[in-house]
Amino acid sequence: MTTAQLARAVGYSTQQVRDLERLGVLPRADRAPNGYRRYLAHHAVALHAYRSMAAAIGPVPARTLMPELVGGTVEAAAERIDELHGALAQERMQVRDALRGLEVAVGESSDLFSEEDAMTISELAHALGVRASALRHWEREGLVHPARASLSTARSFGARAVTEARIVAALRSGGYGIPSIARVLEQVREQPVTADAQRILTERLAGLTRRSVALLAAAGHLHELLEMLGAEAAGAGEDG
Incomplete structure (x- = not known):
């Protein structure tokens, strides 16, 4: 795929694709004889992984983390994803504790x-x-x-x-x-009502669920990407 074709396939602009490759979010693309970048299937998977990761932890942290994950092993990526899931679980527990604490606080106020x-x-x-x-x-x-x-x-x-x-x-x-x-x-x-406070915290819980689902999607794309990169590396070694 060309830069434009890859951008259309994942819903990004061509400039975003170039920027993400420059930042190491995408594996480096080979160049065609005419100098244009040539993107393969694993580049599209990497972009899908980044998009899901950005939804889970935010674009800036995702841009920092993805090069580490793309250049690492499946085991290292799995460990990092586990840490992110753990952080989301901890935050979810805090929000639920806050909801319970709020109910107790206002209940006791009377x-x-x-x-x-x-x-x-x-x-x-x-x-x-x-x-x-x-x-x-x-x-x-x-x-x-x-x-x-x-x-x-x-x-x-x-x-x-x-x-x-x-x-x-x-x-x-x-x-x-x-x-x-x-x-x-x-x-x-x-x-003495807590409707607004409960709404805020309930929305926070819903947001955490969306982030957890996005992280699951990112993990799936990342696993697929690392498997593809590993297969390509093995094939190149055999050719050598």
Whole structure:
């Protein structure tokens, strides 16, 4: 195939094909006597592998990783794919924990809470499994509002502050940044519902599933590519 033919076959532009070959995502193409690149079937497979990998981990990481995978062994590629699946599984577990934590946090917010039950920063940090410095950072960002008589007195986390901290901890464990969490807290403060927070986390789970499926596709294409390259190398050795 010519560059244009390969580009049409996989839905890329000719410039994208040239760039990906230059970056090592594609194996180097041979040149015809007229100087034009000649692409074979394994180049199309490599592009499909890259497209799926980009959907799974992002275009920039995929462009960095693909040359390593293309130039390596099946065993090394399998190990790297396992690591990526493991990272996605860990992230999925964190999001699910965040959903459960959010439900518990808002459910507990309606419980009777005596001011005598207020928690110190160290007690709350221990209960949430975070550092006290994290709670101080959340306070500076306006996410949690502990009671303090003055700057020199200790913080006291009452019912509202504990609920805020639980929600922040739940969403942070799901990978969300401060601006997104602030928007969720605004809704929770206005009305004790978690629809928006649950929607955000549920969409995150769906996105992780799409990435996992794309990684499965990338693994299949990559295995096919490495098998083709191995067969071609073996054939060249016999010819030699």
